[in-house]
Amino acid sequence: MVTTKYTADYRLENVVDPRTGKLATKAVYRGDWFSFEKPAALVRQRKVLITVLVGLAIAAFIGALLLTGINERNQNVKAIEQYYVIIPFVGLMFPIFFMGTSTVRMWRATDKVTREHRDKINERFAAACIGAAILSGISVIGHIVSWAINGETASDLVFLGITVIILAASVLIFVFRKDLSMVKSGTARIAYPDEDPEITRIAREGESSRRDIKKIRRNKK
Numbered sequence: 001m002v003t004t005k006y007t008a009d010y011r012l013e014n015v016v017d018p019r020t021g022k023l024a025t026k027a028v029y030r031g032d033w034f035s036f037e038k039p040a041a042l043v044r045q046r047k048v049l050i051t052v053l054v055g056l057a058i059a060a061f062i063g064a065l066l067l068t069g070i071n072e073r074n075q076n077v078k079a080i081e082q083y084y085v086i087i088p089f090v091g092l093m094f095p096i097f098f099m100g101t102s103t104v105r106m107w108r109a110t111d112k113v114t115r116e117h118r119d120k121i122n123e124r125f126a127a128a129c130i131g132a133a134i135l136s137g138i139s140v141i142g143h144i145v146s147w148a149i150n151g152e153t154a155s156d157l158v159f160l161g162i163t164v165i166i167l168a169a170s171v172l173i174f175v176f177r178k179d180l181s182m183v184k185s186g187t188a189r190i191a192y193p194d195e196d197p198e199i200t201r202i203a204r205e206g207e208s209s210r211r212d213i214k215k216i217r218r219n220k221k
Contacts, residue, residue, distance in 0.1 A: 009029060009115055060165045067158060080159050089136070122177065
């Protein structure tokens, strides 16, 4: 599904449906193509590293939730039951989810990436990492406050360690994602090299200008 921000990158065109052999009107990408700016070896290295860090954050988050459930039954918690510790931690599910989806998009990226795909890799990674770092940082501060007021149990220390892992992973992903920057590598925009510049300009404006193109062609005959 294409969001409103990227609709200008697509054109409705009649194309042959490979399944039926008939013409069908479909949205065809006519925007710019992008590819990774850094060398392929470095990009692959960063992809692997970021994937490991995202996997570590997901595993830590799930492990912390399991630990919380077990210890709530045993009443062996202090910091974990404080709202200023647990609420920001639970909120981590959203940025961690977007880290996961951005990782999938990162691996799907080829040497021809659409503008939307590029933005969802770079911008969502950045936003998710910042969100995760803020929420995990608040939870860590909450741990410290609870420790000063109520003391800390062994389970709380484990939970704190897990939160620090997520915080560190978020910061590292934010730093390493910069090596996944992309640059324009080509374009899918319609070009008419055999036409005069005026027709090419009008053609690029959209489907609504087809009538003007026909008029120019008639005048040239």
